[in-house]
Amino acid sequence: MDYVTSFVDLWSLRGRVVIIAEKPKAASKIASAVLPSYRKITVQGVPLYVYKGNGLEVTVASAAGHIFNLSTKLSGYPVFSYEWAPSFEVDRRSLHIKKFYQALIEACRGRDYYINACDYDIEGSVIGFLIIKFLGDPKKALRAKFSSLTPAELRESFKRLTRLDYEMIEAGLARHELDWLWGVNISRALMSAVERAVGKRVILSAGRVQTPTLAYVAQQLTERNLHIPYPIFSLSLVVEKDSARVGASREKGVFETQSEALRVASIIKEKKYVQVEDYVEEKVSVPPPFPFNLGDLQGEAYRIYGFSPYKTQEIAERLYLEALISYPRTNSQKLPPTLNYGMILNQLAENPAYRYLVAQLLSETGGRLKPREGPKEDPAHPAIYPTGVKPPHNLPPDMLKVYDLVVRRFLAVFSRPYEIVRQRVVFSAGVPGETFYSEGQYLVRKGWLLYYYFHTPRETRIPSFRKGELVRVVEVDLKKMSSKPPNRPTKMSILKWMESVEIGTESTRARIIETLFYRGYLKMSSRGVEITDLGLGVIEVIGEFFPELTKVELTREFEKSLEDIRVGKTSRSLVVEKAKQTLSSLIEKFEPRKSGVGKELAIRLGMIAPASKCVICGRQALSGNMCRYHFEAYRRLKEGYQEWSRREGVSFRDYLKRVAESRSTGKWVKEVAEAVLKGSVLVLD
């Protein structure tokens, strides 16, 4: 078969054809783009689109994501056998899928051809294939391939149908099986260990995405709790020019010792002047932002309104279902060139809130609408944009906020750069190597900030300076500070981290973060995200017995295997078999230690008391009298004195006092320092 003739035109087929879309919205768009005319019927409340003519009957039906899910009837572990089952039969949270399943049974009955028209990505290939496998006939199946739901592209794709993309399907099936095998088996191992220790069932979980995410949070918060602050000294100046006062910071940053800071400060005080070494003023042009993908929208809604990523995602999904915005679960920062931007703008202009902005945009662009785009792409969906449909008057305020972000961002991407003048002056302080700088900026053209004003830079204009000019110093500020611990993670920073290491997807990242809270691994306090003793314990246990699962590299390995399946270098059965072997041998090594692990986790759950208690916190003590966290804090506290005595020349006791008092000190370190001062913990060499 040569290349060209391997394509099949829908309109060359004869008989009864069913087209399967991934979701109702897509089914509707496919029907109106591809069918010359259709009748819309409803089965179990699910719309089907039917065309009859030219010896052909075509029905467009729709899934609602995955209709089938892996499951097993077996309990216990290791469990290596499973089968695909309708999701609503194995999980009552999926009951809303049942009507789609029933409508698909109707739509697939007695067909001559089955066309998988789900999103052209690995999951879409699986969704369509399983429906055809269980409700149709894979021997009579074809695949439609399109990367956007625009009418022209859809029509074209149905003229160039191919055979089923079996390589992609096999890769997709393997992804499901690998995640299931690792997730279900390790989760069961943890739960079973606790059950053996205390005879009670507790729900615990582990997985390829959630466990590395938990490990990341554990690592961040552990470093924070173990932070030893070091004294640092910040020297800044206030200079005066044309009766304007300007603050200046030291270019080399902070001093490590007070004596050095004092030396420089006193020289400047004596001289009373600094000299302008350099002054630069440049106009910078800042191009419009990229169109939103979900992660960027979540980031902005968090930054501007404090919405959690999950909240933003839920709102965006509701806006999508009300047809106000395009598909939100996308990674793309690109807008389809086939989209009628002008029409959307005209519709947006019917909303008084945007009328003026649209008029302004059309006038500044002269109607030539070319969006700025970012590098990120998505195989199945474009960036998020407003559809132009007018929101109802009673749209809840939080939904309106997210909608407004999407509209304003969409307007901004067509606009012009804003222009800002950035100023930078460098003063030499008359001490070799000691320079200070001030920066200022002021806006000279608003550009896209008119539409998307959430980024408006602060105006901090400073006077202009001449090189060589002497400037009077009116203040010399020497501040004693402490080195700061790493920031506490937030739901948003966790999600951004997941994006940066490429684990999870747009649809799942925010949800998986919520799962960590729901399991009791993480909790929210007034301070922000905290990790619980259970969360720490789970990471320690998995890190010891199933270390692969705590690392993002497992995802990289999966991706490599899936790619190899796709290009025919290996097969799904080989990849899955290897995973089973790996899991078997890990579980084999886990078994003899299971009781101990169960007890440890039960202690973390507060279900049993530790055999010996940490003198500071009451957690299970190691061989000494402290838990592993306070022991590590104790070790670092002793180690930290070296540096403190170099910088400050303090006694050990004064060092402890200062560390105990500092607000930058990590929680565990502070607790140890206080205990040593009280005498409840002795310092040994």
Added chain:
DNA sequence: GCAAGGTC
């Protein structure tokens, strides 16, 4: 019941 991945 446990994963991650779709989507109502």
